[in-house]
Amino acid sequence: MNNKSENLESFILKNIVHPLFKPVVIYATFAAIFIANIIIYLLSENFYLAYFYGEDKTTEWVTFFGFFCGSLLGFAILLFQREQMNRWTVIYLFGLSFFLFVCAGEEISWGQRIFGFATPEGFVELNQQQEFNIHNLKVEFIHPRDIIGIFNYLWGIVLPVGFFYKAKNSTWRRYIFSPVAAVCFLWAEFLNFIAKPLVTYLGPGMEKVTVELIINQSDEMVEMFWGLSAFVGMLSIYAAWSNFSSQQKMTAAQAVSSPL
Numbered sequence: 001m002n003n004k005s006e007n008l009e010s011f012i013l014k015n016i017v018h019p020l021f022k023p024v025v026i027y028a029t030f031a032a033i034f035i036a037n038i039i040i041y042l043l044s045e046n047f048y049l050a051y052f053y054g055e056d057k058t059t060e061w062v063t064f065f066g067f068f069c070g071s072l073l074g075f076a077i078l079l080f081q082r083e084q085m086n087r088w089t090v091i092y093l094f095g096l097s098f099f100l101f102v103c104a105g106e107e108i109s110w111g112q113r114i115f116g117f118a119t120p121e122g123f124v125e126l127n128q129q130q131e132f133n134i135h136n137l138k139v140e141f142i143h144p145r146d147i148i149g150i151f152n153y154l155w156g157i158v159l160p161v162g163f164f165y166k167a168k169n170s171t172w173r174r175y176i177f178s179p180v181a182a183v184c185f186l187w188a189e190f191l192n193f194i195a196k197p198l199v200t201y202l203g204p205g206m207e208k209v210t211v212e213l214i215i216n217q218s219d220e221m222v223e224m225f226w227g228l229s230a231f232v233g234m235l236s237i238y239a240a241w242s243n244f245s246s247q248q249k250m251t252a253a254q255a256v257s258s259p260l
Helices: 003-020 023-045 044-050 057-083 087-107 109-114 121-126 144-161 179-205 208-257
Strands: none
Touching: 003 057, 003 179, 023 044, 023 179, 057 087, 057 208, 087 109, 087 144, 087 208, 109 144, 121 208, 144 179, 144 208, 179 208
16 A cells, blocks of 8 residues: 555444444444434434434434444445455455445435435336335335345344354454344344334324324334444444554564564
């Protein structure tokens, strides 16, 4: 790498990866977001509906930036660590990063409302929101949003938990999200799990509009925490590659300095 690339990587590690990839920071941030969301809603439902709930509001943009920044971190790994990767590693990390990029684009319907382009005619009838995205298409066998959910279950929960016993410096840590990320994904799924039972329990004494708001609000929060969890996962992979690179450089330096 040239000096410019090394300076950029040093900046990312020093100001993003190392400060943020700490369990206490991650869990405190998730808790703060969850609590702040409830407090804002309780203080002023109108304010919450105006600025946090629905399309192009705060919750959606946090989701977008979670997935988008996660994808950027993945592409940064490829940029800075490419020399240490074989072809299949590059393909794998590119695919993982590209998937997160697609999730980010899907969240804002690929900038449809920002740039003001119309929904293609073929999407109007097939898309539940009548917008330019894939995850809301009406599909007979499996909903596209469920595919994103399966990815989150597998990469966010199953694989990190399955490899929990591996040491922190294990090779797998460079390919699979850390167990720290699994806790974050599990939190999102916990919200998804309790939403409808909670409404069923409280529903008889609530207005229909409020019931629908709670369910939809929960869905949006789940997606938001998915995006943030994906960012945490890519932070963990970036940190693992950074540690691996440092160890390689240290080994190389020791080999050069050691007498024959």
